[in-house]
Amino acid sequence: MSQKLSEAQKNSEKQKAWKSSERFKNILRERNKNNPRFTMKGRKWTKEQRERQSQLNKITHNTPECKEKCRKINLGKKMSSETIEKMRLVNIGRKASKETIEKMRRSMIGKNLGKHHSESTKEKIRIIHLGKHLSEEHKRKVSFALKNHPTTDETKLKISKANLGRHRTEEMKQKMSGINSSNWMGGISFEPYSPEFNNTLKENIRKRDQYRCRECMRHQNELFKNTKNGIRPCKLSIHHIDFNKKNNAPNNLISLCSMCHMQTNYNRADWTEHFNDVLNI
Ligand SMILES: [Zn+2]
Numbered sequence: 001m002s003q004k005l006s007e008a009q010k011n012s013e014k015q016k017a018w019k020s021s022e023r024f025k026n027i028l029r030e031r032n033k034n035n036p037r038f039t040m041k042g043r044k045w046t047k048e049q050r051e052r053q054s055q056l057n058k059i060t061h062n063t064p065e066c067k068e069k070c071r072k073i074n075l076g077k078k079m080s081s082e083t084i085e086k087m088r089l090v091n092i093g094r095k096a097s098k099e100t101i102e103k104m105r106r107s108m109i110g111k112n113l114g115k116h117h118s119e120s121t122k123e124k125i126r127i128i129h130l131g132k133h134l135s136e137e138h139k140r141k142v143s144f145a146l147k148n149h150p151t152t153d154e155t156k157l158k159i160s161k162a163n164l165g166r167h168r169t170e171e172m173k174q175k176m177s178g179i180n181s182s183n184w185m186g187g188i189s190f191e192p193y194s195p196e197f198n199n200t201l202k203e204n205i206r207k208r209d210q211y212r213c214r215e216c217m218r219h220q221n222e223l224f225k226n227t228k229n230g231i232r233p234c235k236l237s238i239h240h241i242d243f244n245k246k247n248n249a250p251n252n253l254i255s256l257c258s259m260c261h262m263q264t265n266y267n268r269a270d271w272t273e274h275f276n277d278v279l280n281i
Helices: 002-020 022-031 047-061 064-074 081-091 098-108 119-129 136-148 153-163 170-176 199-208 258-263 268-280
Strands: 224-227 230-233 237-240 253-256
Touching: 002 022, 047 064, 199 237, 199 253, 237 258, 253 258, 253 268
Parallel strands: none
Antiparallel strands: 224 230, 237 253
16 A cells, blocks of 8 residues: 555656656647747737737626626635735726726615724724825815715705704814814914904905805805894805905905805915915906
C-alpha cells in the first residue's frame, strides 16, 4: 500500500517537473501558436479587442440565468480587507457616468424603504464624520443640487407630519443656539443697525431695485408672510452685502425676498462676491 502511494507521489512529482520544464513550455507554445487565448497571455489588449470581448461578455454573461449563478456563487462571501483596499485604490478619481448613476439609483429604489441604520452603524457613521467639514466647493455643489430639486409640496407635508408634536429638548436648543451654533459669527447678529438704516433708505433701495428680489426676481407684490392674524403682504428685506450693519452705502445694500435673504446666512463670502457682481452688471 505504502509502496503504491510513494510510486504515485513520484509520478506526480515527475509530471510537475516535466510541466515546468522549458522543453514542455516550448512544445505548448508551438502547439498554441494560433490560439488567441494562449498568445494573449501577458499582453495588453487593444481597444478594439477589449470592446469585442466586452460585447461578447454582454451576450454570454448578461442572461438572467448567468446572473443568478453568479449571485449564488457569491452569496455570503465577504471580500478580504486587502481586496476592498485594492478596489478602493482602483476606483479613486473614477467617476460613474450619468447613465450608471441613474442605473444605480433605479436599482436601489424601494430597497431601503422603511429600513433604518442600526445603532452601531449610526455610531460608525458618526465617528467617520467627526471633525469633518464640507469644503466650500462641496457646499456649493450641494446647494446647487438642492436648488434644482425643490422640495415638493407632498414632501413638505410629509416632513411637517413627521415633525408634528416633536419638540427640541432644552439641551438640544442650548446646543444649537448662540455660541454653540454652527452659524455663530462672533455675535455680529446682535449688533444694532445704525440709525441711518431707516425706512426711507430701505424704500429708496427697493425703488432702485424696481421692487424685485435681486436673487429670484420676484416682485414685492408676490410676497406674503404667514402671521398669527393670517396671510399678510410682505416687503422686500434690505440686505447688507458685506454683512457689516454699519456700512449703509447704496452699493452695499440690495433688496431680497425673505427666502433668498435666509440663504445668505451660509457661505457668506460667496454671497458677498455674488451680490457685488449683481450690482455691477
Ligand atoms: Zn428672492
